[in-house]
Amino acid sequence: MDRIRIVxxxxxxxxxxxxxxxxxxxPLMIASLLTDDTLTLENVPHLADVEQLIRIxxxxxxxxxxxxxxxxxxxxYARTIHFTSRNIVSTTAPYELVxxxxxxxxxxGPLLAREGKARVSLPGGCAIGTRPVDLFIxxxxxxxxxxxxxxxxxxxxxxxxxxxxxRYVFPKVSVGATHVLMMAxxxxxxxxxxxxxxxxxxxxxxxxxxxxMGAKISGAGTGTITIEGVRSLSGARHRVLPDRIETGTYxxxxxxTGGDVILEDTDSSLLxxxxxxxxxxxxxxxxxNSGIRVVRNGAGIRPVDIVTDPxxxxxxxxxxxxxxxxxxxxxxxxxxxxxxxxxxxHVQELARLGAKISLSGQTAKIEGVGRLKGAxxxxxxxxxxxxxxxAALAAEGETMVSxxxxxxxxxxxxxxxxxxxxxxxxxxxx
Ligand code: EPZ
Numbered sequence: 001m002d003r004i005r006i007v008x009x010x011x012x013x014x015x016x017x018x019x020x021x022x023x024x025x026x027p028l029m030i031a032s033l034l035t036d037d038t039l040t041l042e043n044v045p046h047l048a049d050v051e052q053l054i055r056i057x058x059x060x061x062x063x064x065x066x067x068x069x070x071x072x073x074x075x076x077y078a079r080t081i082h083f084t085s086r087n088i089v090s091t092t093a094p095y096e097l098v099x100x101x102x103x104x105x106x107x108x109g110p111l112l113a114r115e116g117k118a119r120v121s122l123p124g125g126c127a128i129g130t131r132p133v134d135l136f137i138x139x140x141x142x143x144x145x146x147x148x149x150x151x152x153x154x155x156x157x158x159x160x161x162x163x164x165x166x167r168y169v170f171p172k173v174s175v176g177a178t179h180v181l182m183m184a185x186x187x188x189x190x191x192x193x194x195x196x197x198x199x200x201x202x203x204x205x206x207x208x209x210x211x212x213m214g215a216k217i218s219g220a221g222t223g224t225i226t227i228e229g230v231r232s233l234s235g236a237r238h239r240v241l242p243d244r245i246e247t248g249t250y251x252x253x254x255x256x257t258g259g260d261v262i263l264e265d266t267d268s269s270l271l272x273x274x275x276x277x278x279x280x281x282x283x284x285x286x287x288x289n290s291g292i293r294v295v296r297n298g299a300g301i302r303p304v305d306i307v308t309d310p311x312x313x314x315x316x317x318x319x320x321x322x323x324x325x326x327x328x329x330x331x332x333x334x335x336x337x338x339x340x341x342x343x344x345x346h347v348q349e350l351a352r353l354g355a356k357i358s359l360s361g362q363t364a365k366i367e368g369v370g371r372l373k374g375a376x377x378x379x380x381x382x383x384x385x386x387x388x389x390x391a392a393l394a395a396e397g398e399t400m401v402s403x404x405x406x407x408x409x410x411x412x413x414x415x416x417x418x419x420x421x422x423x424x425x426x427x428x429x430x
Contacts, residue, residue, distance in 0.1 A: 011259035020240035032083035037235030061089035109180035165190030320387035329368035
């Protein structure tokens, strides 16, 4: 099993190309099941989660061809992928496939809308909390679906004549359930209004693509989304938006090590709250023609408190990385996690590098230390593992991160991107 070896201490200098967003690419790929025409997605990152979803979509009958052309020779490995689901050959998403990645549960929306039925295993994914599916079930029921849970599977059926538009106000913001309800409603009879919808940029990106396919969606990116159902959707070509979590991760890496890096092909408006928090730690962040520049010279890292929240708040997917950064701050900071109840597994691994962190409920208190020291650590989930990388980049000596398959789920060519900026990071295959 691969491990990543990091020797800390180098400042970062150079250019890092930001990939297409994993969390936009996954729902966009799933949306291809809504049409018998071809959906072409550009700027799809090459990640384990994308490969897994390709297998899942293939199981439903999607014909998938990958254009491996490098968009920027030697730098970015984004791919253009064509998805054609002429016929849906199976409306069942089996446990063996769905248990590996929670987002694969989302096929329930398109399958139900297009075929009138779906049998989808209850999901798996990162072990960061209980992550139930009640909001999906209530939302789809508001469109007239009949839903039963049996033997670990969710069985959903649409009434004769298909789903009907409805009104559903989420009692709690859910990105995935917003994606699913929006996709299902595109082919429902009549108009659907979703209240307290997730406002994440990935929801707006999905709506943009669905509209290019002929859907009639307005309000995506705000708390109220209105969808006028249409009879069918066509193919389209869509470019996946930049990965704001990858952008924030590398920005924090520079804030941690010091240096001067341009994050290319990204957009600061996707992560303003996180960038503001990074600025307050002492890094300078400015916009460039094609992305953002992050500089930290000399000055120490200031302690900053954050609380995670749905967009436009501080993203939970950057919480672990920010904690990595705070381990070397010049004072005491507090990080409160409000989205997932078990997203602090990086705490004990950061402690192995010398971090001083104590937990009280959903809040972590981080007492900054003058120096971190390299150690063997274990990746526990996707974002937790990259927080260890950030800390290791500023630790003295060698850190060996094991279980890097977590990193491969969401960070495209991490070691290459960091190495090009002067970091000492290498993959070790046993
Ligand atoms: C998406 O997960 C992201 N995944 C997550 O990123 C991200 O952390 C999360 O949104 C929050 O921003 C993808 O986009 C593929 P939610 P999702 O439904 O949609 C509760 C990463 O590292 N909830 O918005 O699964 C849930 O338990 C991943 O890339 C219910 O109670 O998250 C959580 O507490 C990890 N009932 C909260 O809502 C439900 O039916 C928000 O979860 C559904 C969710």
